[in-house]
Amino acid sequence: MTTSTAAQPAYSTGTAATTAATDPALTRAWSVLEAVPDPEIPVVSIRELGILRDVRRAADGALEVVITPTYSGCPAMSQIAEDIGRALEAAQLTPYRVATVLAPAWTTDWITAAAREKLRVYGIAPPTGTCGAGAHAAPQEKVLRFVPRALPAPSCPRCGSAHTERLAQFGSTACKALYRCLDCREPFDYFKPY
Ligand SMILES: [Zn+2]
Incomplete structure (x- = not known):
């Protein structure tokens, strides 16, 4: 993805279809959140594990961060939401909210290839195979x-x-x-x- 150089105000409101290409704050939020580690396996980020699903601009102008837990009732999720909030506040990307989305359900297929290798080096065997279609x-x-x-x-x-x-x-x-x-x-x- 190329970075837009268009001079857009960082917090333009009113356009529901704002994307990272036209909204520099979204691009910044992605790069900030890509650095947020998983609380249980800190060698991989929430992005690499597929927990971080989307960063978008809500209709009211707030940043909306969409996360999907690795399994329902995952106790790490409140920690992840806190870490996301801290990272966004440190980058002055406010206001924001964190939305937890359960469907489609998280799958180990969403773990990136780079993250699988990091897991192995860390001493955790990555999932073998995939869950396939679906x-x-x-x-x-x-x-x-x-x-x-x-x-x-x-x-x-x-x-x-x-x-x-x-x-x-x-x-x-x-x-x-x-x-x-x-x-x-x-x-x-x-x-x-x-
Ligand atoms: Zn061995």
């Missing part, structure tokens, strides 16, 4: 989500061995399962695909 489907098509059963076991994020076993369905958070490498013996979190 990741970007309309909300009503996502009510019933098929959970793939025959996914391969994750490789050890430390030594790369495929020789791993699951110790527990839930790891440090409900998003993750606890695995152990049978070669280097290290336990590790696995970011479960869903």
Whole structure:
């Protein structure tokens, strides 16, 4: 995306269809929010995890930040909303509001390739495979989500061995399962695909 050089007032109101191309404040908000880390896995940002969905201008002129939790009831969401608020206030991008959108539901498919590599280096096995079709489907098509059963076991994020076993369905958070490498013996979190 190219950056617009048009001399638009930062807080023009009245145009519902304002986009980042014509609204420098939106472009700034995106770059500020791209630096907000995930509170549970600080090596990746909320943008890279796909939690940050949109930044737009509401009809009343406020910035509206749209986030989708990694699973419903994710306890980190209030922390994420606070972090977003702090980042926007530090950049003097006010007023703003944070909107939580549950549909379409978040999926591990939204985690960027760069973030998957950062997770692995951090010691968390990234999700294997994808959830396939439906990741970007309309909300009503996502009510019933098929959970793939025959996914391969994750490789050890430390030594790369495929020789791993699951110790527990839930790891440090409900998003993750606890695995152990049978070669280097290290336990590790696995970011479960869903
Ligand atoms: Zn290993």
